[in-house]
Amino acid sequence: MIYITGDTHAFFDQLTNRMEHAGITQGDTAIVCGDFGFTWGRDYDEMHLDAMEQLPYTIAFVDGNHENFDKLYEYPGVDFCGGKAHQVRQNVFHLMRGEVFEIEGHSFFCFGGAYSTDKAGRTPHIEWWPQELPTNEDYKHARASLERIGYKTDYVLTHTIPTSFIHRLGKYPDAHDAELTGYFEWLYRGLDFKKWFAGHFHENRDFGDLVILYDDVVRVGES
Numbered sequence: 775m776i777y778i779t780g781d782t783h784a785f786f787d788q789l790t791n792r793m794e795h796a797g798i799t800q801g802d803t804a805i806v807c808g809d810f811g812f813t814w815g816r817d818y819d820e821m822h823l824d825a826m827e828q829l830p831y832t833i834a835f836v837d838g839n840h841e842n843f844d845k846l847y848e849y850p851g852v853d854f855c856g857g858k859a860h861q862v863r864q865n866v867f868h869l870m871r872g873e874v875f876e877i878e879g880h881s882f883f884c885f886g887g888a889y890s891t892d893k894a895g896r897t898p899h900i901e902w903w904p905q906e907l908p909t910n911e912d913y914k915h916a917r918a919s920l921e922r923i924g925y926k927t928d929y930v931l932t933h934t935i936p937t938s939f940i941h942r943l944g945k946y947p948d949a950h951d952a953e954l955t956g957y958f959e960w961l962y963r964g965l966d967f968k969k970w971f972a973g974h975f976h977e978n979r980d981f982g983d984l985v986i987l988y989d990d991v992v993r994v995g996e997s
């Protein structure tokens with residue numbers, strides 16, 4: 775079974791409590807929709823990652839905006855469930871942008887990243903990283919993957935959301951984020967998918983085919 779949740783921001787108990795409360799068991803997969811936060815290289819991050827390695831389930835995440843990308847991109851790139859991932863620990867994987875994964879017979883198109891609205895108060899490469907926003911290469915790679923799968927996937931995993939859903943949350947899209955949320959808007963309208971899961975907004979909202987998660991956990995794979 776696959777269990778999907780929102781931002782964890784390096785809070786180990788948040789991750790494990792959410793998952794265990796939702797009923798995760800051995801051999802299952804936990805997915806975090808960005809702002810995973812455990813790869814900042816702080817002593818307690820390493821301790822938490824070591825503790826994750828003792829858990830009986832796999833943990834996978836798309837990147838958010840509050841990730842240490844310098845550190846994250848240093849982990850070895852590996853094949854994971856038919857796509858490319860950074861392997862953070864034996865059972866912990868970063869799902870790279872534009873990749874498609876086949877997990878328990880379900881396909882997941884993944885595309886992390888988002889703009890940090892609090893960027894001005896953060897020091898680059900210490901507490902903020904420019905890689906938070908996708909590059910042209912990321913978009914190109916996504917396009918190649920989407921063409922390969924015929925623009926059809928079971929699930930989409932991202933951190934932020936299409937522009938129109940930002941409006942539906944009663945918020946205004948940030949101009950710096952517009953390229954990405956506009957891309958997601960295009961994707962939302964053109965892609966054949968069952969459900970789209972995202973995080974970023976620190977609230978739980980179910981819009982039917984698009985679900986924004988914070989501390990809620992959605993289980994997929996029952997059918």
Ligand SMILES: [Fe+2]
Pocket residue numbers: 781783809838840974975976
């Ligand atoms: Fe967050």
